[in-house]
Amino acid sequence: MSAIIDKLAAIVGERGLITDPQGKHPYLTDWRENYLGAALAVVRPASTEEVAAVVKLCAAERVAIVPQGGNTGMAGGGTPDQSGREIVLSLNRMNRILEIDPIGYTMTVEAGVVLETIQEAAAQHDRLFPLSLAAQGSCTIGGNLSTNAGGVHVLHYGNARQLVLGLEVVTPAGEVWDGLRALKKDNTGYDLRDLYLGAEGTLGIITRAVLKLWPRPKDTATAWIAVPSPEAAVALLSGAHAASEDNVTSCELMSRQGIDLVLKHIPGSVDPLAERHDWYVLMEWGSTRPRRAGDNASGLAEKMEGYLGEALEAGQVLDAAIAQNEAQARAFWALRENHSESQKREGPSIKHDISVSVSRIPAFMSEGLAAMKRVLPECRPVPFGHVGDGNLHFNCQGPPGWDKARFMTHAHAISGAVYDLVVSHGGSISAEHGIGQLKVDELAHYRSQIELDTMRTIKRALDPQNLMNPGKIIRV
Ligand code: FAD
Ligand code: MLT
Ligand code: ZN
Numbered sequence: 001m002s003a004i005i006d007k008l009a010a011i012v013g014e015r016g017l018i019t020d021p022q023g024k025h026p027y028l029t030d031w032r033e034n035y036l037g038a039a040l041a042v043v044r045p046a047s048t049e050e051v052a053a054v055v056k057l058c059a060a061e062r063v064a065i066v067p068q069g070g071n072t073g074m075a076g077g078g079t080p081d082q083s084g085r086e087i088v089l090s091l092n093r094m095n096r097i098l099e100i101d102p103i104g105y106t107m108t109v110e111a112g113v114v115l116e117t118i119q120e121a122a123a124q125h126d127r128l129f130p131l132s133l134a135a136q137g138s139c140t141i142g143g144n145l146s147t148n149a150g151g152v153h154v155l156h157y158g159n160a161r162q163l164v165l166g167l168e169v170v171t172p173a174g175e176v177w178d179g180l181r182a183l184k185k186d187n188t189g190y191d192l193r194d195l196y197l198g199a200e201g202t203l204g205i206i207t208r209a210v211l212k213l214w215p216r217p218k219d220t221a222t223a224w225i226a227v228p229s230p231e232a233a234v235a236l237l238s239g240a241h242a243a244s245e246d247n248v249t250s251c252e253l254m255s256r257q258g259i260d261l262v263l264k265h266i267p268g269s270v271d272p273l274a275e276r277h278d279w280y281v282l283m284e285w286g287s288t289r290p291r292r293a294g295d296n297a298s299g300l301a302e303k304m305e306g307y308l309g310e311a312l313e314a315g316q317v318l319d320a321a322i323a324q325n326e327a328q329a330r331a332f333w334a335l336r337e338n339h340s341e342s343q344k345r346e347g348p349s350i351k352h353d354i355s356v357s358v359s360r361i362p363a364f365m366s367e368g369l370a371a372m373k374r375v376l377p378e379c380r381p382v383p384f385g386h387v388g389d390g391n392l393h394f395n396c397q398g399p400p401g402w403d404k405a406r407f408m409t410h411a412h413a414i415s416g417a418v419y420d421l422v423v424s425h426g427g428s429i430s431a432e433h434g435i436g437q438l439k440v441d442e443l444a445h446y447r448s449q450i451e452l453d454t455m456r457t458i459k460r461a462l463d464p465q466n467l468m469n470p471g472k473i474i475r476v
């Protein structure tokens with residue numbers, strides 16, 4: 001094996017290669033610590049040419065490659081298997097912003113740029129890159145595009161797929177596909193770009209991307225709202241689209257169970273409302289008009305106050321607080337964004353990242369909660385998520401005091417009950433986190449034969465040696 005290590009070192013240099021167990025460890029386990037793999041080496045190329053050379057070498061030597069960005073994925077897609085024969089190819093040294101075009105509203109970046117860095121660079125040019133999620137301080141744009149990430153602004157701006165114009169990809173043969181076009185319109189045959197988006201590194205390695213930018217909002221209004229039920233939350237959102245003049249940029253639903261976990265585990269967290277409630281909505285409206293500018297003023301906060309007042313009278317809202325300044329808005333958001341972290345600190349949990357149509361959320365919620373409890377009465381459901389996208393993190397916390405091994409013996413039955421229900425509502429078993437290695441069996445079970453056959457045909461055609469993130473998404 002040392003022969004291939006020497007060849008890899010010749011391509012990426014000493015700085016680009018990690019072979020010692022301690023150095024490799026962070027790349028071999030996932031954020032949730034559900035998987036622990038092994039790897040021949042962690043390879044960190046610094047350019048597209050180095051990525052291509054590494055892939056060519058691996059193709060010749062039949063060494064499988066696991067691409068990795070910020071390693072914040074929720075489905076084990078970036079974790080190698082336990083054979084020790086794969087390499088992890090980390091993009092984290094390819095972290096340059098190559099060009100910002102404020103006139104054309106685009107930004108060209110390398111795949112390893114951290115999402116927050118992209119947001120900040122856009123803001124410096126009075127532009128917005130709208131992808132936003134709690135892991136934005138460490139996830140990379142290559143990982144975001146490869147998982148077709150969602151986050152908290154999808155209902156207004158779309159998911160990662162809608163935020164990108166062009167890609168550069170290193171194919172499983174080590175060739176470079178230059179699709180780095182900044183075109184809004186391009187109908188020249190099959191859309192290769194769309195194949196790689198959401199492919200979780202199974203079809204090639206994204207090395208660069210041309211991203212779309214938007215005008216930066218000059219005013220936002222953020223409200224923390226107690227609602228009587230998920231049904232009321234959906235109705236509140238439905239009316240908010242018109243009341244805000246189509247300016248709803250986020251709508252997140254949370255339950256009391258989730259808030260209690262955040263208050264327990266995240267120091268400094270404070271419940272914004274005096275009384276306890278079962279359900280909460282965090283709603284944000286955004287406008288490119290400034291807050292105060294005479295006739296051009298956005299008037300967002302006033303409109304939101306008026307709308308919530310009417311909803312209170314109609315019984316759709318029980319209580320609400322509108323953020324009076326940025327610090328307060330950030331505090332509201334922290335209660336939402338810390339759900340994953342506090343669930344992790346609380347102990348073992350099972351995640352279901354599902355979607356149904358928005359109007360089916362209330363029925364799914366009550367049937368789903370009952371279904372979970374039927375399987376394991378002691379379990380603690382923690383449902384929350386992007387209700388504006390019909391996407392719920394229909395998570396389930398283990399009973400107090402249970403260790404992971406004990407709780408996981410019920411995982412199959414709990415997830416099966418949830419997914420069967422999702423499918424009966426015409427929904428999806430994976431709305432934004434992807435399949436990775438976590439849901440390979442579920443994908444095979446819930447997708448139709450024709451879909452699975454087509455996916456396998458694509459995978460075999462593009463990666464005939466099955467060396468690009470094998471065992472993820474679909475078995476070939
Ligand atoms: P990684 O975890 O490194 O990789 C993810 C997958 O992409 C793997 O299959 C990997 O092989 C592949 N990959 C990575 N880079 C490349 C590349 N350059 N080319 C080809 N394949 C590649 N996700 C959401 O969608 N919405 C959320 O709201 C959200 N919230 C989160 C909150 C927290 C606290 C955490 C920890 C995670 C959250 N996630 C969320 C999940 C995760 O952040 C996203 O999936 C993110 O897009 C992964 O980016 P990454 O750079 O960490 O990718
Ligand atoms: C989020 O939206 O916070 C994550 O995608 C959800 C999760 O951790 O389940
Ligand atoms: Zn999410």
